[in-house]
Amino acid sequence: MKNECMTILKHEKVARDTHLLVLEGNLVHDIMDPGQFVHIRIDGFYLRRPVSIADYDPAKETMTLIYKVMGDGTKALTNRRVGEQLDVLGPGGQGFPTSQIHADHALIIGGGIGVPPLYSTAKKLKENGVAVTSILGFRSREDAFLLDEFRALGEVHVTTEDGSLGRSGRVTDALPCVKKDYQHYLSCGPTVMLKAVADHLPDKEGYLSMEERMGCGIGACFACVVESKDEKGYKRICCDGPVFKAEEVVLS
Amino acid sequence: MKNECMTILKHEKVARDTHLLVLEGNLVHDIMDPGQFVHIRIDGFYLRRPVSIADYDPAKETMTLIYKVMGDGTKALTNRRVGEQLDVLGPGGQGFPTSQIHADHALIIGGGIGVPPLYSTAKKLKENGVAVTSILGFRSREDAFLLDEFRALGEVHVTTEDGSLGRSGRVTDALPCVKKDYQHYLSCGPTVMLKAVADHLPDKEGYLSMEERMGCGIGACFACVVESKDEKGYKRICCDGPVFKAEEVVLS
Amino acid sequence: MNLSVKLPGLNLKNPVMPASGCFAFGKEFAQFYDLSKLGAVIMKAATKEQRFGNGTPRVAETASGMLNAIGLQNPGVESIISDEIPFLKNHHLPIIANVAGSTVEEYVEVAERISSYVDAIELNISCPNVKEGGVQFGTDPALAKEVIRHVVDVSVVPVYVKLSPNVTDIVEMALAAEEAGASGLSMINTLTGMRIDPKTRRPVIANGTGGLSGAAIKPISIRMIHQVYQAVTIPIIGMGGIETAEDVLEYLLAGASAVAIGSANFKNPFICKEVIEELPRTLSRYGFSSVEQAIGGAHDEEVETSLLRS
Amino acid sequence: MNLSVKLPGLNLKNPVMPASGCFAFGKEFAQFYDLSKLGAVIMKAATKEQRFGNGTPRVAETASGMLNAIGLQNPGVESIISDEIPFLKNHHLPIIANVAGSTVEEYVEVAERISSYVDAIELNISCPNVKEGGVQFGTDPALAKEVIRHVVDVSVVPVYVKLSPNVTDIVEMALAAEEAGASGLSMINTLTGMRIDPKTRRPVIANGTGGLSGAAIKPISIRMIHQVYQAVTIPIIGMGGIETAEDVLEYLLAGASAVAIGSANFKNPFICKEVIEELPRTLSRYGFSSVEQAIGGAHDEEVETSLLRS
Numbered sequence A, B: 001m002k003n004e005c006m007t008i009l010k011h012e013k014v015a016r017d018t019h020l021l022v023l024e025g026n027l028v029h030d031i032m033d034p035g036q037f038v039h040i041r042i043d044g045f046y047l048r049r050p051v052s053i054a055d056y057d058p059a060k061e062t063m064t065l066i067y068k069v070m071g072d073g074t075k076a077l078t079n080r081r082v083g084e085q086l087d088v089l090g091p092g093g094q095g096f097p098t099s100q101i102h103a104d105h106a107l108i109i110g111g112g113i114g115v116p117p118l119y120s121t122a123k124k125l126k127e128n129g130v131a132v133t134s135i136l137g138f139r140s141r142e143d144a145f146l147l148d149e150f151r152a153l154g155e156v157h158v159t160t161e162d163g164s165l166g167r168s169g170r171v172t173d174a175l176p177c178v179k180k181d182y183q184h185y186l187s188c189g190p191t192v193m194l195k196a197v198a199d200h201l202p203d204k205e206g207y208l209s210m211e212e213r214m215g216c217g218i219g220a221c222f223a224c225v226v227e228s229k230d231e232k233g234y235k236r237i238c239c240d241g242p243v244f245k246a247e248e249v250v251l252s
Numbered sequence C, D: 001m002n003l004s005v006k007l008p009g010l011n012l013k014n015p016v017m018p019a020s021g022c023f024a025f026g027k028e029f030a031q032f033y034d035l036s037k038l039g040a041v042i043m044k045a046a047t048k049e050q051r052f053g054n055g056t057p058r059v060a061e062t063a064s065g066m067l068n069a070i071g072l073q074n075p076g077v078e079s080i081i082s083d084e085i086p087f088l089k090n091h092h093l094p095i096i097a098n099v100a101g102s103t104v105e106e107y108v109e110v111a112e113r114i115s116s117y118v119d120a121i122e123l124n125i126s127c128p129n130v131k132e133g134g135v136q137f138g139t140d141p142a143l144a145k146e147v148i149r150h151v152v153d154v155s156v157v158p159v160y161v162k163l164s165p166n167v168t169d170i171v172e173m174a175l176a177a178e179e180a181g182a183s184g185l186s187m188i189n190t191l192t193g194m195r196i197d198p199k200t201r202r203p204v205i206a207n208g209t210g211g212l213s214g215a216a217i218k219p220i221s222i223r224m225i226h227q228v229y230q231a232v233t234i235p236i237i238g239m240g241g242i243e244t245a246e247d248v249l250e251y252l253l254a255g256a257s258a259v260a261i262g263s264a265n266f267k268n269p270f271i272c273k274e275v276i277e278e279l280p281r282t283l284s285r286y287g288f289s290s291v292e293q294a295i296g297g298a299h300d301e302e303v304e305t306s307l308l309r310s
């Protein structure tokens, strides 16, 4: 893990309140798996903000983040301009173990701002010869992003809560539409969604990327724990996760 | 008094740790006298910073400030760029009553960062037909500024503590050099200097511009008081001052 | 949107007022906006005689806050009655007198003198910046009760007791105030703090210690109000670090019925007016249709919120 | 520049160490820099058995600070001795064990078990985030004395008592600790605070309240250390909001003999190392030629400073 001032190469709006940020720096070489995250320092805010790595290119030393304005910190982040430096700590945690997924087909299930880390995940899977089908859920049409990018990788089912795009409903409502035979699913989104997904797919091998409020982001403060089913009894999302096997953690 | 976001037209270094800032805005029309000040908000700092108005031009709606980097707030201010906006409250307080000084000659005595407000003061006096002689004291040659500007207005005696420019010593050491007959002096600088000046010139009519840590800067918090010799017993520097008649206040 | 709140002695058209000591007697702020926009005004502390306060410097900056040790400088109760209150009366808004003293007798005399000119008294038993009186009344429940009882006896208007946060058990102090007859509480005064200047190797503030205010202390005030709301039945005027309408809502939810804005007036002289104007939008954004509805909201058993993240 | 400080049980090559709970047992930070640069290390709290701590969220952001309610999650004293201390021992730096418990017995058992593996004990009678034990020992001088006496009796290394700032009279607590046999004090733990989320209308932190740390609390800590330094003869390890070498100097001047850096490690994982590297320059800029020389400097009668403004 590194702490680096990375250069902003691109910063643009891609959906309602949703911004894409391309950063350049050495830290990109340390990325092991899609689904890892970076911890961003924003001037005037005491704690760093965790944001998943949506895509990365070690050759160009760039990585892409997609974030949604949720509060004052992400709002302040939107004011940072191309050419400026951003204080980034990372890459953190364990991502989706794409190289260990040996299968014909895998299902991607992303909800809202949980979609970004699944993009590089889907790309890696496809590179490794695993076909991907994706279910992407958003609140509304204006919140949707990365659709074309996912479509370029395989079949995509979109759901929106208000029905303004794709199927009306939640990601789990689209599960019956997936006719492909898949043994693995990889999911990221709000905890309620992850729980619904895991409950719907008890027989599949699932990987879930979780969220929790963080202090350190490196495993030292025990802010980000989730109950686990192993002897230890807990996992730290920032370093043991954010990606866990579905059966490892207790979702509540 | 106004609270206005003024535009930075110019921002440059004029001496060691000393920066000149030209701001544009409506607030300039409210300036009554040289020696008034503005209260500047700097992002990330809880209290505003008081800075004297060094020069102003209502026709162009501009004013000039000259400030020295003393701590974190003024240091952060140096990062603000031309074209950006600055949150300014002012003009505050009572300046030098130049229009009430009816004399042939007046003496200006400025120490360090106390020099700036005396510049527009000297200009006004000259405009009103009062000749000015100035004593300007600095720590060292590298700290000196506005010398040519003052020389354009009249005789100038420079002192430096280390003797690297002008006479070695303090402003009071240069008093014997002033051969002109003056009845008024106008002074700004650290309180110890103001006291020394007032003690040296008991028979002259003096105006002193004082400094104190401020809360509100508008007269409401009583942070900036100085003992006074009137019945009330105190003056608020931010609104009753910063300029006082030498005999009004108790310097300690 | 109904912003009004009815408290003992105070019919507030909105719940926002400037905090004592941060607004003097209103004149300086009247040049920025019409004071009648305010829910009420709390005046600078009044003592029996004129006080000159502490030496300077009296303020220091801290991270997201400030220290002050003004030392209750004020022109004395008679001068406040004759020279300051008439100006405020012109603005037709409830006036709260902040009453301070060094002895029980002084508190009583000031309260007795001023109470008929104002709508409520804020009894300041919590000023950390004076040598005598002030904070010892605010940290000892027995002493607090004594002074409150006497002041309540002589006052013709309701008495709000301003609590000090510099205590182990804020609930104990609140209960003491309630038992002694307070009509309401005002929470919180400043926390005692200090900054040392490495250049001079001395405290920045001439008095040594000063009172910490500003955004830095908001979590402490919210915690104390949340605790006290559960223990007392009298209303609370909340304060400490309020800078936005969201902050006001946080105070209402914690259990405050109205709020006061202090140090933030120094950052932005329009702050009270701006927060009042913004408040209706903020309340409705979070699903409230009046101020009353939000008061104590964090204590309700059932909460319906449809605000899910996706 | 001589940065070394000698304290009971602790020969510090410099006065800077990470604070308990903000550095776990060092492993995570060892990837960023060589831990042997540190003056010492204070480990996360140890209890008798493993503890899982509070529900999540456990942290919340505040103005210039944060709240936490981890709830003393730790693997238990035996696991700390076998799995964590050996790693730290490799770095040849003084190790301080933070000892917590719910009862006097638990404190005593943990201290007895761990004391022979470490250089000093930091007795945590001030954790505001656990239901039992913790802070009531830190707010009642009689209870504090009892637990301290017992722990001092069983410990083979000096005991530093970590004081809670959530008290009316910090000097009284410090004197109680000194009388009970403490070799030093550690000041301060967090201030109890709360944030309420207007979306959920509930406290942000699952536990309700949390401990406030960070730059926001520095003025309170400086004030308390300044007071306590005048009252006790045992040394003080100061903490609360330290982010720069100037902050360290402010603590030394107030009366701390060494300092700990907590939450700032989360902002900047290199903070301890950077502050240590910067410290000599800062000390000499303000006219000091060693750390020892600065300790308590704000209390010296005569100060010579040639730093005048011009």
Ligand SMILES: Cc1cc2nc3c(=O)[nH]c(=O)nc-3n(C[C@H](O)[C@H](O)[C@H](O)COP(=O)(O)OP(=O)(O)OC[C@H]3O[C@@H](n4cnc5c(N)ncnc54)[C@H](O)[C@@H]3O)c2cc1C
Binding pocket: A037, A047, A048, A049, A050, A051, A052, A053, A066, A067, A068, A069, A070, A071, A072, A073, A074, A075, A113, A116, A117, A210, A211, A212, A213, A214, A242, D060, D061
């Ligand atoms: C591992 C991980 C990966 C994430 N990846 C992304 C991503 O790719 N894109 C994206 O838009 N968001 C992502 N998030 C969520 C993102 O961190 C929060 O939306 C963001 O921190 C909110 O900050 P704020 O200042 O706008 O909100 P505020 O509410 O003002 O933040 C206050 C505090 O709460 C924390 N916080 C608030 N919401 C969350 C949350 N959902 N999860 C964790 N901490 C939170 C903030 O970090 C901050 O400390 C991720 C979270 C985690 C834990």
Ligand SMILES: Cc1cc2nc3c(=O)[nH]c(=O)nc-3n(C[C@H](O)[C@H](O)[C@H](O)COP(=O)(O)OP(=O)(O)OC[C@H]3O[C@@H](n4cnc5c(N)ncnc54)[C@H](O)[C@@H]3O)c2cc1C
Binding pocket: B037, B047, B048, B049, B050, B051, B052, B053, B066, B067, B068, B069, B070, B071, B072, B073, B074, B075, B113, B116, B117, B210, B211, B212, B213, B214, B242, C060, C061
């Ligand atoms: C009426 C008036 C006019 C002034 N005019 C000028 C000017 O024209 N040019 C100039 O360079 N300086 C001027 N000063 C001084 C200037 O305000 C301080 O140097 C500045 O506030 C220091 O801020 P800082 O953040 O760099 O220092 P810090 O020490 O970090 O400031 C901490 C706090 O102390 C206050 N403070 C520190 N020093 C002073 C001081 N000498 N006077 C008042 N408050 C202080 C700051 O405002 C702030 O609140 C003036 C001061 C006053 C009162």
Ligand SMILES: Cc1cc2nc3c(=O)[nH]c(=O)nc-3n(C[C@H](O)[C@H](O)[C@H](O)COP(=O)(O)O)c2cc1C
Binding pocket: B215, B221, C019, C020, C021, C022, C044, C045, C068, C070, C072, C098, C124, C127, C162, C188, C189, C190, C212, C213, C214, C215, C217, C239, C240, C241, C242, C260, C261, C262, C263, C264
């Ligand atoms: C400069 C200043 C002066 C104050 N004077 C008084 C006072 O006279 N009486 C009083 O009860 N509180 C006084 N206070 C405390 C405030 O009324 C308020 O309780 C405290 O500042 C917390 O609110 P804030 O964080 O919004 O400033 C003063 C505060 C400041 C900053």
Ligand SMILES: Cc1cc2nc3c(=O)[nH]c(=O)nc-3n(C[C@H](O)[C@H](O)[C@H](O)COP(=O)(O)O)c2cc1C
Binding pocket: A215, A221, D019, D020, D021, D022, D044, D045, D068, D070, D072, D098, D124, D127, D162, D188, D189, D190, D212, D213, D214, D215, D217, D239, D240, D241, D242, D260, D261, D262, D263, D264
């Ligand atoms: C996440 C977190 C966990 C903490 N855990 C402990 C602990 O286990 N034991 C303890 O004595 N103090 C604990 N503290 C308090 C710190 O050691 C320190 O006293 C306090 O945070 C003030 O310092 P700071 O402002 O530098 O963080 C913890 C603080 C934080 C922020």
Ligand code: FES
Binding pocket: A213, A214, A215, A216, A217, A218, A219, A220, A221, A222, A223, A224, A225, A236, A237, A238, A239
């Ligand atoms: S955020 Fe500190 S352990 Fe995960």
Ligand code: FES
Binding pocket: B213, B214, B215, B216, B217, B218, B219, B220, B221, B222, B223, B224, B225, B236, B237, B238, B239
């Ligand atoms: S700074 Fe508030 S009265 Fe002068």
